[in-house]
Amino acid sequence: MTRRYWNINLEEMLEAGVHFGHGTRKWNPRMGPYISAKRKGIHITNLTRTARFLSEACDLVFDAASRGKHFLIVGTKDKAADSVASAAIRARCHYVNQKWLGGMSTNWFTTETRLHKLRDLRAEQKMGRLNRLPKRDAAMLKRQLSHLQTYLGGIKYMTGLPDIVIIIDQQEEYTAIRECATLGIPTICLIDTNCDPDLADIPIPANDDAIASIRFILNKLVSAICEGRSSYIRNH
Numbered sequence: 001m002t003r004r005y006w007n008i009n010l011e012e013m014l015e016a017g018v019h020f021g022h023g024t025r026k027w028n029p030r031m032g033p034y035i036s037a038k039r040k041g042i043h044i045t046n047l048t049r050t051a052r053f054l055s056e057a058c059d060l061v062f063d064a065a066s067r068g069k070h071f072l073i074v075g076t077k078d079k080a081a082d083s084v085a086s087a088a089i090r091a092r093c094h095y096v097n098q099k100w101l102g103g104m105s106t107n108w109f110t111t112e113t114r115l116h117k118l119r120d121l122r123a124e125q126k127m128g129r130l131n132r133l134p135k136r137d138a139a140m141l142k143r144q145l146s147h148l149q150t151y152l153g154g155i156k157y158m159t160g161l162p163d164i165v166i167i168i169d170q171q172e173e174y175t176a177i178r179e180c181a182t183l184g185i186p187t188i189c190l191i192d193t194n195c196d197p198d199l200a201d202i203p204i205p206a207n208d209d210a211i212a213s214i215r216f217i218l219n220k221l222v223s224a225i226c227e228g229r230s231s232y233i234r235n236h
Helices: 010-015 029-034 047-065 078-090 108-126 135-155 174-183 211-234
Strands: 020-023 035-039 042-045 071-074 094-096 164-167 187-191 202-205
Touching (some): 010 047, 029 047, 029 202, 042 047, 047 071, 047 164, 047 187, 108 135, 187 211
Parallel strands (some): 071 164, 164 187
Antiparallel strands (some): 020 042
C-alpha cells in the first residue's frame, strides 16, 4: 500500500473538536487504548492515535481509488447527512445519508431492482410522461419516485457492491457494518468513545457528534480519494 503524507494537523483537529468523546459513564472499555484523559466528566480521545489511523485510512482509499475501486459513504444522522452528501459528491462516491434499508447490500438483487425502478421513474418524469397519466396514477408514481429518491438517490448510479465503505457513526449504522462484515467489504469507521473499535477494519477514533469533526475526517478521506482518482485517470 502506498504511504503518503496527508498533512493531518493536530491543532486543526483540536479546533474541530475531534478530541471530545462521550461522558465517562457512556464508554466502551475497548476504546481504552484510544483515550488519553478525562476532563469534566468527558473522555478525551488521543489525537496522536487519531492522526495515525486517519493517515492509514487515507493511504488505503488513495491506493484503492488509484486502482479504480468504488466507495460508499454512510452517515444517516442529522449532523452527518449534509456532510456525507457533499463529501461523496465531491469525490464521486456513492452515499447513503437518510436511512440504511436492511439488506441494502446483503440482498443486492432487491436493491438493484429498486434502483432500476428509480432510474425508470426519473426518466419518465424527465420526459414528461408522468404528467400525461391520469392524476391518481401520476400522484402514486410521483410518491414512489420521491420515496426511492430519498433513500436510494445517493446510490442511484451504483451497479454493484462497493469495494470500501466509510461509516460515520458506528452505533447508528450498526446494520450497515454487520452487512459489510458478512460480505467481506472493508470498512473505515469513525468511532467515538462509546463504540467498539474491533467492528471496523480501520477505526478512526474521533468525535462523531460534532459537525466540524465529521467534516474534518471526511475532508481528509475524500481528498485522498480525489488524488487517487487523478492518479488512475493519468495512468489509463
